[in-house]
Each structure stands twice: as structure tokens, then as C-alpha cells.
Amino acid sequence: MDKLWAPWRSVYVTSAASEPDPECIFCHKLNDDPARDAENLLIVRTEQCFVLMNLYPYNNGHLLVAPRRHVGDIENLEGPEMLELFEVTRWMVKILRRAFNPDGFNIGINVGRVAGAGIPGHFHIHIVPRWNGDTNFMPVLGDVKVISERLEATYTKIQKAMEEEGGKQNE
Secondary structure, eight states: OOOOOOTTHHHHHHHOOOOOOSSOHHHHHHHSOGGGTTTTTEEEEOSSEEEEEOSSOSSTTOEEEEESSOOOSGGGOOHHHHHHHHHHHHHHHHHHHHHHOOSEEEEEOOOSGGGTOSSTTSOOEEEEEEOTTOOOHIIIIISOOOOOSOHHHHHHHHHHHHHHTTTOSOO
């Protein structure tokens, strides 16, 4: 790979500021009436965290695990939040295995808009189920990702898997 050195660009890069969203969609869904959780694709609420389905998933079952507290950076998380974030992430992996039987997972965190965070003001962990052969020519040639199931159907499958697991986080 060839590199083009342009050190003068650092002034632009370090000064560029992305405008924050006027309202955090995560907080909006969390603070909405729990009777609307299915409509909001909110899977579960725990003491410190909550789980949402990604409205624009990379694959079926793409979940987001976030702290209840509006915090944008991993450095600002408190101990109990961090622990519960990963406990809930582990729990959701178990639920997704039951619901969809994936061959693997991508689990990741994007901190800041430049790193790919679509909601940079509210920290969250992505859980993306993966299957052998789930990558094809569509994203490469057509810049299109095919999601084979409606979000509502995926939501129902996840809820059913949680019921089958007894709805319990710590097992």
C-alpha cells in the first residue's frame, strides 16, 4: 500500500468536531413507556443496562448492549456498569445461540464517530451473530447487505429464546 504523507492535514483532523445529536435515541427508547419495548426493539432492561436490536443490522439478531446512564466513553463507565455490560453481553450471546444457532459472533465497541460509532454519545457494545457463508458478493459489488428476516420476527425469536432460558441473566 502506498502512503501519502500530508502532516498539514492533522490541523483539520484534530479540529473537526461532529455535531452531537439533539436527543439520544438510546435514552429516548429507554425512557419511553416499557409497554412500547417491542415497538422500540428493546429486548431487556437490567439494573445497570439495557439491550436493543440494531435498527440497521449487519446480520439478523444484531444487538446493542448499553448502560442505562448516558455516557459516551469507556473511560467514564463505572465499575458496576462495566461488569454488568459484559455479563449482559455474555447472556445475550447465549440467547442468540439458542434463537439462531450462529457459527460465531463479532462483538465490538466503537468509541467516537471517527471509529464508526453511529451513536457516539452513548457507549454500547455490538453483538453480531455470524454464519458460515453469510458474506457474499452483494456488499462488495452492490454496496447492499441482505437481511433475510423482518426485525419484528427476529425480536419475537429472541424473546422466545429468553423465555426458554427462564429469562434469567446469571446462570
